[in-house]
Amino acid sequence: MNMKRFFCTANLLLGLALALAPFVLAPVCEAAAPHGGHMKCWYSAVLITVVGAASAMLSLLCLVRGGKGAFFAVLFGAAAACVCWLVPEGVFSVGGAGWCADTAHACREGTRPLVLKLAGALGLTDLIGLVLLFVKGER
């Protein structure tokens, strides 16, 4: 397997895992917020699912095209990892996303640790990918 296909495959798997994490693998809190709407973690879950799915689809497209566009897919994956880490942590405010303050909640016990690990793995893989694809001239 050449380098482009390897990183596209890694991005596809990690992107898919990120997309599934908040609602399937480690679901966020189901209860409604005191004001009746969704809690912050639900909005984080939507954001993470959308971003993870977009990264996975871009990588799949790249694989189908025989590795063309791999550099862009890896760059998008790195950006996706940053968004999935920084926005729910409250570093940037996007659409009310965040994690619940109560550490006993499902989102803090299950979803957040899993998302941080997956985003970290995706970010690290794509950082290495960005360097290797550059030095091998595949950009």
Next chain:
Amino acid sequence: MAPLSTFGLAKRNIGRRPWRSFCLVAAVLLFSFVLFAGTVLSLSLSRGARSAADRLGADVMVVPAGFDPHIDSVILAGKPSMFFLPSDILDRLKTIDGIERMSPQTFLATVRASCCSYPLQIIGVDYETDFLVRPWLSETMDRPLRDGELIVGCKVNGEVGDSLHFFGIDLPVAARLDQTGMGFDAMVFVTRKTAADLAKAAENIFRHPLSKDGSLISTVMLRLKPGVDSTSVAREINRKMSDDGIYALFSKKFVNAIGSSLAVVSWMIRGSVALVWLFAVLVIALLFALSVNERRSEMGILRALGASRGKILALTGAEALMISLYGAVLGVALGAVATAALLPKLAAALKLPFLAPAWATLALLALASLGAAVVTGVASAFVPARKAAKSDISAAMKGE
């Protein structure tokens, strides 16, 4: 066939030894990351310390004996706490010489009453005598704080006009404080009467001493007359009142402790940056020397085809520039992510105030770190490149 341009050849040379090029990019990446993140951390801690010195306002703080570590946590981290002084503390402090102004404060800690709430520190201030909060608000609120309303720190959710819910009471937000880098950012300020009313409402959830006696005081902030030494006033208070469970600490001690910790952390950051720079310089110089040595015959052929010494130098320089620029961009980007995600948590763990610089300053720091990393990479490759350019054509072609 594509023309043999300098950058075209440089690109091919980079791809020819991918793992060596990977190590070169990684060395520059590491240096630019440590330089940017370290500089931002150092600057943010300095700004936090300066903010602490400017914002504290009080020369001496009087707290119950044994609770001086708590006041540190309250001021630095905004960690909710509740403690109370004897009820006649103000009368007793009037007997101490050198005090210009006294301002009592009452601390009330909220609890996690519902799934989406989190504990906050509420401070009841005597707005008439206050000299801590009022100076901060002089530009944003041109009237006194009234009963039944609150002022929030910058990290508390709620804009001016919104209402916050405490113990079953909704209180409108009258103003927001600018960021201080200290625990005040996560606090809420009300009048002492409002604090007493909240404590009465809190009786529905837990017993609170403030609900029985609304005049309870948690701490007294003292401003001294000009020329009066805060250390001697604090010592006088401790001498007269320590047996009654009262303790005075002078805020300079607090600020000096922050300054000492900051000096140690700053030295560690500078040392790390210097070590990583040295590592990067050595790795880049060594790898470029190896690379140039391996390609002596290739360079000899290029010279024989008409390439000047300058062209050979430019070729190695172009490789170094491409590698350094790419590594520096990635390193600064990684540094920006680490700065946003991890540095505030690191500062909280070190128990130091943290006040991040403005966006414009961060952008300038990023550009400066990028420039420094690129210059380091190109300069480190200069010596082996110059040596290759100076060699004789026939000797080079023979690989000597």
